[in-house]
Each structure stands twice: as C-alpha cells, then as structure tokens.
Amino acid sequence: MTFDNSKTIYGVRIKLFFATILMLGYVGVVYAAKLIKFPVLGLDDSIWTLILVAIYLFFAFLPSILNYQYIYYSDEDENIVFRYFTAGIVGGRKNSVEIKKNTFSGFQTESKYFGLKRSLILFQKSGQRIAKYPPIYISALTKEQSEKLLKSLAAYAPTT
Numbered sequence: 001m002t003f004d005n006s007k008t009i010y011g012v013r014i015k016l017f018f019a020t021i022l023m024l025g026y027v028g029v030v031y032a033a034k035l036i037k038f039p040v041l042g043l044d045d046s047i048w049t050l051i052l053v054a055i056y057l058f059f060a061f062l063p064s065i066l067n068y069q070y071i072y073y074s075d076e077d078e079n080i081v082f083r084y085f086t087a088g089i090v091g092g093r094k095n096s097v098e099i100k101k102n103t104f105s106g107f108q109t110e111s112k113y114f115g116l117k118r119s120l121i122l123f124q125k126s127g128q129r130i131a132k133y134p135p136i137y138i139s140a141l142t143k144e145q146s147e148k149l150l151k152s153l154a155a156y157a158p159t160t
Contacts, residue, residue, distance in 0.1 A: 001073075001075055001152055002073065002075075002076055003072075003073055003145060003148065003149075004070065004072040004073070005071050005140050005141050006070065008068075008140050008141070009068070009070045012063050012087065013087075016060055016063075019059060020056075023052065023053070026049075026052060027049075030045050030049070031045075063140075064086070065117075066113070066116055066137075066139045066140075067119070067139060068086070068137070068139055068140040069084045069085060069087055069136065069137045069138075069140060070085055070087045070140070071083070071136065071138065071140070075101070075156070078100060078101055078102075079098045079099060079100055080099045080100075080104055080122075080153070080156060081098050082096065082097040082136055083095070083096045084096075084136055087140065097122060097133055097136070099122060103124050103125045104122075104123075104125075104156045104157065105130050105158065106123045106157040107120055107121060107123065107150075107153050107157060108121045108123070109138075110135070116139065117137070117139050118137065118138050118139050119135035119136065119139075120135065120138050120149075120153075121133060121135050122136070122153075
C-alpha cells in the first residue's frame with residue numbers, strides 16, 4: 001500500500017494564500033483607499049485591524065502548532081518507508097525512515113489537544129535493543145488515511 005496526503009497539504013496552502021489575499025485586500029480598502037468609513041459596529045479601524053490580524057495569524061500558524069506534515073507511506077517492498085516534512089508557514093527539513101519489515105518492532109500513537117495533534121512513534125529491533133524513532137506527526141492525515149496506516153503497521157508489528 002502506498003499513499004500520501006498531498007491533497008490535504010495543498011488545501012492548507014491554498015487556504016492560507018486566499019486568507020493572505022483577503023487580509024491584504026482589507027488593508028488596501030481600509031487604509032490606502034479609505035473606502036470604509038469607521039466606526040463599524042462601534043469599533044474603529046485599528047480595533048478591526050487588530051482583530052482580523054489576530055484571526056489571520058491564528059489560522060496561518062495553526063498548521064505549525066498542530067505540526068502538519070506531508071507524509072508519504074509505502075510498504076510495497078521489504079521495507080516500510082516514511083518520507084515526511086513539516087508543511088506549515090516555515091517548512092522543515094525533509095526526513096525519511098526506512099525499516100525492514102523483519103526488524104520492525106511496533107509503533108505507538110500519541111494524541112494531544114483533544115486529538116488535534118496526533119503523532120506516530122516507530123520502533124525497530126537493533127541487535128538486542130529496540131530503537132525508537134522521533135515522532136511523525138499524522139495530524140494532517142484524513143481519518144481514512146490514519147486508519148489504513150495504523151492497520152498496515154499493525155500487520156507488520158510482532159505480536160507478543
């Protein structure tokens with residue numbers, strides 16, 4: 001099985017692009033063209049600007065807060081392969097994990113912020129010890145992708 005969550009990441013990027021355009025349009029209409037006469041709903045232009053900038057920044061940094069990552073997963077060959085990188089405003093470095101199926105020792109999932117920030121931790125046998133990989137954040141996966149991923153990994157995890 002092979003899949004990635006590129007559609008989700010593209011959607012996040014497109015929404016952020018349109019939010020940026022709307023924010024710049026607001027600034028242009030209010031400050032450069034002075035087309036809106038204030039106060040609107042009893043608030044002047046600086047209060048509205050602060051409110052809208054706060055909302056914009058919240059939604060702009062939400063993918064970074066929830067650690068949205070582009071994830072490619074494959075278990076087609078003799079290896080389990082993950083390729084991933086952070087997909088927020090500030091992109092992260094590209095990472096890759098390849099574990100041979102016969103040395104795969106299991107996985108663990110963690111959830112924070114009422115299930116909004118989810119991570120996957122992989123384990124691999126290394127001689128007599130078990131190596132633990134850094135978390136892969138699966139927050140940006142759809143429910144179906146998460147279920148497929150966990151079901152696939154459970155099939156390769158040793159039963160003890």
